[in-house]
Amino acid sequence: MNITVDEDKCCGAGQCVLITPEVFDQRDEDGIVVLLDAAPGEEHHDAVRESAQVCPAAAITVDEDA
Numbered sequence: 001m002n003i004t005v006d007e008d009k010c011c012g013a014g015q016c017v018l019i020t021p022e023v024f025d026q027r028d029e030d031g032i033v034v035l036l037d038a039a040p041g042e043e044h045h046d047a048v049r050e051s052a053q054v055c056p057a058a059a060i061t062v063d064e065d066a
């Protein structure tokens with residue numbers, strides 16, 4: 001799994017951080033997403049998929065084959 005985030009799309013809603021704090025964080029100054037781990041372990045994959053699904057800005061892309 002390989003994750004990318006689009007900072008230009010992100011609206012700082014923080015849903016991804018609530019669901020997968022091991023992988024996503026937010027910048028202190030404006031709440032824009034910070035990707036902590038682009039290739040997280042298997043144990044985080046379900047939560048990462050959920051984060052991508054609930055992101056209101058569709059700013060998280062998950063490449064399952066990477």
Ligand code: SF4
Pocket residue numbers: 005009010011012013014015016017024026031032033054055056057058059060
């Ligand atoms: S859920 Fe989406 S919009 Fe919200 S902080 Fe995460 S990437 Fe940004």
